[in-house]
C-alpha cells in the first residue's frame with residue numbers, strides 16, 4: 548500500500564522549454580489544460596509537472612505511470628504526444644479514471660497518441 552492508494556496513477560505533465568510554451572504552441576491554453584487534467588483526475592491520479600523529458604518533438608508530452616495495482620498487473624509508463632487540447636486531456640482523464648496502464652486494454656485514442664521514448668529520454672525521466 549502506498550500513501551496515495553493502490554489505484555492512483557501518476558500523470559507527469561511536461562512543462563519546460565517546449566511543452567507548455569506559447570512560443571512552440573501559440574494559442575494553446577496550457578494552464579487551462581493542466582487545471583482541467585488536475586481537476587478531472589482528482590482521486591485517481593497525482594498530477595506532477597516535469598522538466599523537459601527529452602522528447603520535445605512530441606510536445607506537449609504527458610507520461611501516465613501505472614498505479615501500484617496496475618504495475619503489478621503488467622502496466623508500464625505510457626508516453627503520450629500532442630496533448631494540446633481539451634479532447635486530448637479528456638482521453639487521458641477517461642483512461643486514468645478506468646485505472647490507467649495495466650488495468651484493462653489501452654483505449655484506441657490513447658494507443659494512437661502513444662509513442663516510444665528514446666533510451667535517453669527514458670533514463671532521464673526514470674519513470
Ligand code: FES
Nearest residue numbers: 561565566602603
Ligand atoms: S519540454 Fe517537454 S519534452 Fe522537452
